[in-house]
Amino acid sequence: MNLEEKNIYNIANGIIEDKKFFMVDFVFRGNPKEWIIEIFVDGEKNVTAEDLAELNRLINSRIEDNVLLNSRYRLDVSSPGIERPLKFLKQFPKHVNRKFDVSYFSNDETKKLSGKLVRVEGDTLVFLSNQNEISINFNNIKKAKVIVSFS
Numbered sequence: 001m002n003l004e005e006k007n008i009y010n011i012a013n014g015i016i017e018d019k020k021f022f023m024v025d026f027v028f029r030g031n032p033k034e035w036i037i038e039i040f041v042d043g044e045k046n047v048t049a050e051d052l053a054e055l056n057r058l059i060n061s062r063i064e065d066n067v068l069l070n071s072r073y074r075l076d077v078s079s080p081g082i083e084r085p086l087k088f089l090k091q092f093p094k095h096v097n098r099k100f101d102v103s104y105f106s107n108d109e110t111k112k113l114s115g116k117l118v119r120v121e122g123d124t125l126v127f128l129s130n131q132n133e134i135s136i137n138f139n140n141i142k143k144a145k146v147i148v149s150f151s
Helices: 003-018 051-067
Strands: 022-031 033-042 071-079 100-108 111-123 124-131 130-138 141-146
Touching: 003 022, 003 033, 003 051, 003 141, 033 051, 100 130, 111 130
Parallel strands: 033 071
Antiparallel strands: 022 033, 100 111, 100 141, 111 124, 124 130
């Protein structure tokens, strides 16, 4: 991470945390003629379009005020979207009663399950799959993705 990227990351992360959200991903790409900064934000509650617009304005203003980039750039602040796997334990509680595809480590092998998240108990996620409750420690999860349901 170069100095410009690190400064932008730190400023953005501070603003995001001040607003009681958390950064899920930070992508700094492009070239010195035009940078693209993508910041993905989530929260323990749902993130609204108004929240994202406010974060975008605040981060953009701080980049401009501190002249962190001397070239053109595009700043995109968005929520991770349903297609992205969940990365942090604190993302799971708001998805209780939703269906998931999960791959996880168990006894030195990778297992998969499709099931409904029924509860979060500390670091343990409890899924219901084929009428069986399966408890998985968050640290053993390789990938967990919410399944979109239109019913």
